[in-house]
Amino acid sequence: MEQPERQSSFRKCSSAIKTKVVNNLNPVCHSGLELTLKGKFLVAHNHGKSIPGKLVSVQIYSGTEVDPNTGKGKLSEKAYFKHGGSNKNQHDAQTMTYTTRVHVDSHFGIPRAFLIQNNYQKFFLLSASIETSNNQIIYYDCNSWIYPFKKTKSDRLFFSNRCYLPIQTPRALVELRKEELDRLRGNGTGERNEWDRIYDYDCYNDLSDPDKGPDHLRPILGGSKLYPYPRRGRTGRKPSLAGPSTESRPQALNFDIYVPSDERFGPNKLKELKSNCIHAMIHFLPPKAESLLQKNSRSFDSFEEILDMFSSNRNRKVEGWIRDNLKKMIPVEHLKEITRTMKKNPPKFPIPQIISENEWTWKDDIEFGRQMLAGTHPVKIQCLKNFPPKSKFGVESSINPLIIEPKLEGWTLPQALEQGRIFMLDHHDYIIPFLNRMNKNGICAYASRTILFLRSDGMLKPMAIELSLPGSSLGYEVPKVFVPAKQGTEAALWQLAKAHVLANDAVYHQLMSHWLHTHAVVEPFIIATKRRLSVMHPIHRILNPHFKDTMHVNALARLILINSGGILERTLFPGEFSMQISSELYKEWRFDEQGLPADLLKRGIAIEDSDVNNPTGIKLILQDYPYAIDGLEIWVAIKKWVNSFCSFFYNNNDAAIKADVELQGWWSEIRTHGHSDKQSETWWYEMTTLTNLVEALTTLIWTASAQHASLNYGQYDYNGYPPNRPTLCRKFIPNEGTTEFGEFLKDPDKFLLNMLPDRFEMSLAVALVNVLSQHTCDEVYLGCKSSPGWIDNELIQNIFAEFREELKDIQTRILERNRDPKLKNRRGPANIEYTLLYPKMSSSSGSKHETMARGIPNSISI
Template identity: 45%
Template sequence: MAIFPPCHSSEMLEKLLGSVCGKTRDEPKIEEKKIRGRVVLMKKNVMDVTDVGASVLDRIHEIFGRGVSFQLISAEKCDLANGKRGKLGKEAFLEDWVSRFTSLTAEAEATFDVSFNWDESLGVPGAFIVRNHHHSQFYLKTVTLEDVPGHSPVHFVCNSWVYPAHRYKYDRVFFTNKAYLPSDTPEPLRLYREEELINLRGNGSGMLKEWDRVYDYAYYNDLGSPEKGKDYARPVLGGSKDYPYPRRGRTGRRPNKKDPNTESRLFLLSLNTYVPRDEKFNQVKFSDFIGYSLKSIGQVLIPEIKAVFDKTINEFDTFEDVLNLYEGGIKLPDGHTLQKIREHVPWELVRELTRSDGERFLKFPMPDVIKEDRTAWRTDEEFGREMLAGVNPVVIRRLQEFPPTSKLDPQAYGNQNSTITREHVEKNMNGLTVDEAIENNKLFILDHHDALMPYLRRINTTTTKTYASRTILLLQDDGTLKPLAIELSLPHEDGDEQGAVSEVFTPCDEGIGSSIWQLAKAYAAVNDSGYHQLISHWLNTHAVIEPFIIATNRQLSVLHPIFKLLKPHFRDTLHINALARQILINAGGVLERTVFPARYALEMSSAIYKNWNFTEQALPHDLIKRGIAVPDPTQPQGVRLLIEDYPFAVDGLEIWSAIEAWVKEYCSFYYPTDEKVQGDSELQSWWKELREVGHGDLKDEPWWPKMQTQEELFQACTIIIWIASALHAAVNFGQYPYAGYLPNRPTVSRRFMPKPGTPEYAELESNPDAAFLKTITAQFQTLLGVSLIEILSRHSTDEVYLGQQESPNWTADDQPREAFERFSAALVEIETRIIDRNNDGELRNRTGPVKMPYMLLYPNTSNNSKEGGLTGKGIPNSISI
């Protein structure tokens, strides 16, 4: 084997690599040039006020030469002595830190100058190293190099917390906004790219601290508190056939002393659960979140308040009492009771919960569903309309067989098929027969039978008393849905294998029959509310998207074009999910206290996750599966709706098409061929980890795209963006507008349908409103539930909506940036069409009897005023609340 002579081998090797790693040492060196840099950052703030102590220490550090340093990294020249990493420029320091005082308000940006000595022979910088020698962390937003010869300006979009250097075992490296596939990465940046991903993956062990930047997986073993007793123990979700579930972010907290399979929990009021620091809410949003959460947390977590309520305010006696929540609040307890509250609850909290009039307690904003008409929510038309334009418009399906059948195992559950007959429904079908209606695509069903029946016996051993339900509706010529029958079913008292015991209720306009029909609709609404919160909202958006966020940060570099595409759609999601596990979906948390499955809520969602299918989350696929649409290549979205006035589907298909077109145009720029997809090592690792780990309990399902073609990449990215943006907006931000008035969307039923001859039946005859209110959600649960959904339905003032980017310099590539501008323009056009449809009086489902326009899929892209609050419109980029 021939080798280079030893005395010349290093020189010849350098020449051999010269074309890749830069000029050889024989070439003349160009003199250094000053490059001016502009650094935008935010200093550490604590709840809206600058941490004065940290600020003083940082200034002392500056005086002794321990400042914030930057080193540019060449994207064109390698340093052979440093593993072929890009050559480094000289260290430079932020200027004027000592003399620069920033605003005391949260989110106050400060701009600093930095001057670099840069050898022009090193070409353009492609990254930089930052070292923070201060006492406290800061949030680095952007760095801009103003006068790089031939390349100005050079942008670095950082958006990351930089902790003191001693907190890291590696250098913090930031890259320019240029996107590269792994194979196209400039050689000097390759190792930096690879090492950054290794750092983000961590080593899989140890308790993670706030400065750690580790993205890793764990099972849902953090919901239970077994040390409190068996009532607070919960099964581990994920990692087993019995309880499959998407993975969550790992925290590394120690095992529970009572049960080593359960992770120990933080103190109940603590909101400091680990997520990577860059994934946490910013100061403004977190401050708003804390403020709006005070009354909810206060009610949920302080049992003394509940005890007082139980003794003084137990029930709503009339609908006027319910309306007082919005028009006048609840009158404060007497002086003796207030003194009892003071003894057990911090008075500051009571004062915070007391509204400005000083006399009323918990006065809520008026929900949209009763703003124009206080009683229209009770009509059959509105009951049906909300299945198409309400907060849970994703469950209704076309009925293609009669009577409806069950898919439950008959050996375990007996006969669970419906007992609804033709006689029950044909009397209200406007002259149609069942067969004619099915043939003409006129019958639809809201089916909450099979999902609930396996859990119903256990659920009804708690304070809940509810049914599995089926609701059959007729599509009328005017486009509205007319409810025909509601079937309420219970498990057989002799055992599950004996089948269901069912009763069918049909519409009635007068007398006791009218009151019974209103109760039947309430039981169906209770089921729909629970399914909405657990499945449509939590499972199908929040939970399923979390593994995508973890895998993206672990396997796709910030330089990767798909990372740049997806990252905006992951903002704040890990944090809101972690907060949910801490105070909402945990054992004894808000969800278990306010939604009918109670302690079985998350276990039930695990059973439904078994049938989750990634490809079916595509809106056209979902509509076809539910029989709401049929394939039609002549239509712009490739499907034809069988319910033409279906606001969620009509608006959703336009949003879906806009996202799909944007994704195709963006991805095609970087992946012009299938071979590019197949040859992308990071992309393939991302998709493999996502399937095999993130959604590992479903890894063997045949429906997963193989990620071998452009079309599979387009499909996957479109679905991810759809779930994180439009689907979540549709099932989240209507919660308060529709369910803030809880009689419209009750979450619990506390007693069964009254039987003739009982005192409950007599009360239903004599005082139907009182009987209705005693059946649905109790007062304390109402206060709790309304407090929660008021928080969840609010848009943050810092919201970034679909069609908007957080930074104008999000990419250096012109064609993707131009494609995004076309995407934004398309969304603005959709906004105009939505307004036009809402103003069309012939489309009765757009506003309905409650006169509430459907705006949940109004993009709000053109809104730059940062309007927040209960707007009931706007599609945020991500699941941010």
């Protein structure tokens, strides 16, 4: 059913507003036969050359007047790009403006779409606007590569920023809407080319590299009960020669892997990412010759040597083996430019904050506990209600309550449990089944449980660590228990035990909380959105900013991070079992538990609260939990914005949600295709009410923005100094009476250094987190508009402005909390201010650390 183009409202509009809206919908009819539509197109070039005349043409579709011959909107004649000026921005791209003048008859109607044909080389179209003869400006957010017609064999279609539910689509746009969605789905066959815009699903069958030999075989993730996994974007590459079920792999050094052209980085982003990688490689990685000389001396000899990694004296020229490999992964002109820049302004790497004030703070037990609440991985701590804890296999912890009770500030253990003062960092059940296989590869890993007590000052005091190895029979384990000590042998053993716990936590952080629970689970939502929701659909419009660059980032991760022999296998102790563990934990993933309130309830950190004045619906039992306190404010702001947005377009009508064919197809495809290994689960929301839609969208936006920011951008501050968060251990804790115990007693610090990752592993891990922690040049932050006319609706823009103001208020409250001396977890012994959920509503410049540690990007963009 066609409905006239109009402004909706929460309540009946005043007659004055109605008059204004009606007038805006009808172009002024001039006495002549022609009107002129003025087009403006913003293009980003890296090559700095303008597009030659008549190589790019534009045709405009009416959104209100139908051509009886085609059943689509009236289509204008072609008009050609005319260069209208340029300016070079700080990120090297030449932003050029092109104009067109399109003549149409006086009954053409309102332009709501345009076709663009490119007979030049590819370029990146940032945005477009079309001005009508009555000075109305129609905006188009594009942000896409436009490839040559000889490659695509079709013109590119863009719709304006006006939103319509399917049933409200003007008749002039109905067929265009359908054709565009059909085009994006493709037919599910064939190898994809760089210029394609086809979205389809596939399993993770491209992590293996069987052509390199059996050591590079990995399970296919997704499509089986044994190895369930979210789906990723299909590339259609040919099978590997040695393994027909495995997709062949592209050359990693080229950073070249298919993602739909709308999902590819803009012209500066990939160049910037490569540049950051090169800077980090040159600064942190030892030269090849040096690493070969260190075959018999793999460890750092002192903590001072580790600190030397951050010295400015380590800057080296781009030469030798590094230069030879860089030539394969980056165009020569870019490499020359990066080399010139490095000579002129050598990159400076800040000292990670964990050691910036005191190089030994990382050893502090209170800092160890604080980072579970305000560090780079604050999402794993849980509150215990029963003691001792049991595993899912029925194995009871060997931690004796008698060693805990004397440290409870006068509480009995039952009282402390009842009052919510006993906490656990649990890295036991998921690791135990893999330990025997992992520990055959020169790795020395335990499963761990860490018990902590909530002190009266709000800080967590570690009380015991249990490290376990599998026993000789199923269900039998060999545990060791360690307790804090101030000095002597017990204190040194305690430090070794903490290192093993931190290695467990670093693995869970990277593979599960960071990769699986943000990057991997969001990708199927992106694919389904592009396949099932028209760009004109309001839900597409609200979600799209939160999907920017994610598919490209994930594709690069499959290329160089999570693949066989990739960086994560080289730096994390599970090695070749890394992604298998990730798959095992996907079995426990539930979408309805990914929202922050639900997560806090599940971990026992909060209880339900029926107070109608509490928008979170929960009450925290930890009053000084920076991640949760800041996060809940962000969550409430997102949910309020989403609720207002959805209420407007669906007019608070559940029936409209049920009747929305695109929305229903989207939600169904997420379950049956994107997360198809979970499709039979009963916890999926029924997409039949406004409440469920708002909860689903809030969860998705929270995951892609604030949750990812809290897990990613603090990595350099904490993980950048490897002793604070080692990624693996190369020694077990020695048993008394052994030769190794004698070595430990002789020099405990030297033993710890030998237990930590070697020079190359440590350097590679630091280089990685340095790159991952940096915000990119074209970042758009939560609450910020990507363009002035991002949606063609004044009321929605006003509601979004309210969302932005609320985020500004949250910023102020975060800074106030950080200054409150009673909230000790906001800074802790390391004096690291908690700003990982600071929205960053201003563009004020600051130190490189501020660039890393502040700001919530809209999307998983790195």
